[in-house]
Amino acid sequence: MENGHETGNGVAAQVCDVAPVPDAELAAICTRYGCDKHRMLDILREVQDRYRCIAPSTMDRIAAGTGLTRIEVEGVASFYSFLSLTPKGRVTIRLCDDIVDRYSGLEAVSAIFEEVLGIRIGETSADGAFSLEVTPCIGMCDQAPAAMVNDVVLTRLTPETARAAAEALKAGEAPERIVSERFSSLTPHERALHMVDNNIRHAGEVLLGPVPEEAGLNNAVSMTPAQIITAVEDSGLRGCGGAGFTTGRKWRFAASERAEKHFVICNADEGEPGTFKDRVLLTERPHLLIEGMTIAARAVGAREGILYLRGEYVYLRELLEQVLEERRRRGLLGKAILGVKGFDFDIRLQLGAGAYICGEEGALISSCEGLPGEPKTRPPFPVNRGYLGYPTVVNNVETFCHAARILDRGAKWFHAMGTEGSHGTKLFSVCGDCLNPGIYELPYGHTVRELLEMVGGGEAAAVQVGGPSGTMIARDSFHRKLTFDDLATGGAIIIFNGDRNILEIVEYYMSFFVHESCGYCTPCRVGNVFLQKAIQKFRKGLANPEDIDYLKELSGTIIETSRCGLGMTSPNPILSTLKNFPLVYSAVSKPSKDGIRDTFDIQSAIDGARKIAKRRSYIFDKDFTQ
């Protein structure tokens, strides 16, 4: 973990020898995706799944098969956490290393896996059977600690269940069988429910209450695109992914752009630690989501759509494929939807491969295009020139679901809920130190205190609203409101009681951003590492009061000069805790005394040299003896 250079994910590691993959098989994989370079992520995912590695010789041949250079293939392969240039075990266990998982017993669970499998975190067993890794938030904070075992999700792990799972895997059991002995006979929906609980604690009027089938779409087909856009605009719906842009306006911009093609993309890449609301919608309301996308397609004139599913939610792939297929069969996707001539629209599922940045609109489009998930230069905006250069609407899962309901019940109905500027309901994913973690659908405008009462979070000392890129508030701010104008949130509410160490949480969040920065621009790539190191200094008690100014100044530069939302918000864990928990920082920063700067630890500074010289320093060694 030195220098923020963690092992594993996102690292262009050196490669080692692996058995060559037969040419014919690679050619078959490329052909399956039309030898299309834009499907590179699918091609690499499949190679990774089947051969556990994307070796240099493989990259050469994939490049030849898709008309790219090897370095272009390597650029993609080395960007995504779930792709690997070195061989992974046939079973790869990824323990979710979110702060909530850490506070729920991750350490004990990982110790069990290490013990039973005989490998440490970050290692692959010598026989190639297992890899053991950690991965950032997989969207299961309401049932932490959780893990992905290949494509299977295990939740609420305890040392006992972890031992049972590890021993079963070691005995050669398939990961699916750990979930259920009858796994193969379950439907995709049942499989998802066997792995992951929905934890719907409060169903609201819009999304999680009773939802009539296709009511929105049935109305939409009798409306003109302009009328659909006006309805969505009048409802006051704003994007539910976090940024809160007015949905109707986005659709209007895309619709007014003259182009050969238009695209509709659903952003199902909720990666903000503590967020899992889209997971629940994807499981329980997939038809409503696709209905919303189909309505958007009619509004902007799109014939093609993409559902971009985060790699961590691969366990929902089958379920979503089944829904898409069923809708094609029922004439709700494909040619002449609901019998309306000229209303053609179909959707492909695009799976991500472990990269938080792909939740950023431009990065998500890059990823759909088969590129590393790097944000795009704006302008042009995606509504003008997005996927493959065509006007593209990108909305979040929840936003599309809302849109479908608005078309069913009308703009006024939706507009009447919530507060001025924040209309309708919002899904809150609540986790951490509370009695009832899970999903709450509430109108905008509740205070944090009201929410805490609902979820049994009476012991909350700090609440992280909107995930790490949002705001952390203390008890004196629990009267604040969950709206776009006060505490804006994509939905994540993480509760910490008084026993938690704020600086530990901040350091975790900074290391998350260091890990997840795409690295395109200087301030985000480098500056976040500096912030992480500075927080480590505070945690070690080596900080001076001036270091607080340093944190603020450096944060300011990163926010102001970064190219996309990640860098523009990554210093928030620091800035919001400096503002709302100032004592935490002042308690551990000391002025220098006797001219000796506490910030400099001579012992650790000379330790490397001491080892090389195999000799102690007479001057600086602690006990001054020879």
Place this chain on the structure above:
Amino acid sequence: MSGTKKETGFTFTIDGIEVTAYAGQTIMEAADEAGVYIPRLCDHEGLRHQGSCRVCTVKAGGRSVAACTQPAAPGQAVENETPHLTKMRRDLVEMLFHEGNHLCPICEASGNCELQAMAYRLDMTEATKFPYLEPCRALDASHPDIALDTNRCISCGRCIRASQDVDGKGIFGYVGRGIHRRVAVNGENLADTDAEVTDHAISAEVCPVGCIIRKRVGFAVPIGEREFDKGLIGHDIEEKRK
């Protein structure tokens, strides 16, 4: 710019100086033509704009944007050389110094190095407060005429674009993510690629630092007589206004 385009031009200001631009021009392109220098490292004449170093950050309409990618807009008031922006830029240049290993006294690009010259221009004269990341990347000297010391690389990607777009080769590319993102070559090492010392991507003008090294030509011009020993970086652009 052709005469016909000039007719569709519009004006905006940079630090109060009136500048003419044409539809589709970026702030930096218009500034360059008008003899107003906006500091930059990843941007280079004749190459696609990338907007990754962020050294060209300016304030336009109250927002901070990269001048190399932001389109110029009629009537806009752009801030360029303010103490605030100079401080931001100095922070960014310092970040690049600390991310790599930049040993100016022994680097053959010293005096010809844009990173070093930018530090002088932005008045980076004191010891910096950032930590050193001290990377340790292997030197690639496999090619008979070219060597790569990526410890000095600032990830500007000018070589990538020059090789792709000018040479039509694609010898370089980015790999990895975050702090591990770096420039790599299209093969096991440089000798494995079709790089030639005559490529535009390899020319001294493209690599702003001492990362791409042409063998047997180093230290030909003595220190004191090198490009940025004679004048601040950007003076060639600023002289257009005089």
